[in-house]
Amino acid sequence: MSTPAGAPWLIVGLGNPGPEYAMNRHNVGFMVVDLLAGRIGGRFKRAGKAQAQVLEGRIGPVGPASRRVILAKPMSFMNLSGGPVNALRDFYKVPPANVLAVHDELDIDYGVLRLKLGGGDNGHNGLKSMTKAMGADYHRVRFGIGRPPGRMQVADFVLKDFSSSERKELDYFVDRAADAVECLVTEGLERAQSAYNS
Secondary structure: OOOOOOOOEEEEEOOOOOHHHOOEHHHHHHHHHHHHHHHHOOOOEEOOOOOEEEEEEEEOOOOOOOEEEEEEEEOOOHHHOHHHHHHHHHHHOOOHHHEEEEEEEOOOOOOOEEEEEOOOOOOOHHHHHHHHHHOOOOEEEEEEOOOOOOOOOHHHHHOOEOOHHHHHHHHHHHHHHHHHHHHHHHHOHHHHHHHHOO
């Protein structure tokens, strides 16, 4: 599916609002878009009627190759992400193929990335809500967090902070995920997959 030339990209980090969730595995999407915001050099602000924080800017080399982007963090809690995302998509007139969700992924080893367009939600409540609101034809940058150890419940695992050993490499992996987002937006999915689908 081709993305319309000149149309903006909506890059959505999935997570839960509030300081108590900030370092949870489930909030890695927020971490990646926060880093992208730092690279753009702006600050998030409350989006009008949408329950989200947004930052508008450009990604990529200066000139015609750069892309207009809207970074977004839904403030609705993970399982209700679809409403704010769809409201932003309508407001900024973003085609579904130019929506990119950055999210945690249980079925991939910690720190491994997988980029794709469309597909199922794999039990991820943020994706489930987005797909219900706007269909499944949006891009995903899936950030591996691995499976819970022993008999720990999935819900408990994703809402726990990254472990001390995981935190040693977290900055590197978040940085790499932000690079993957930039590559996908500026150079296309195939190029980004060959570079980052480790």
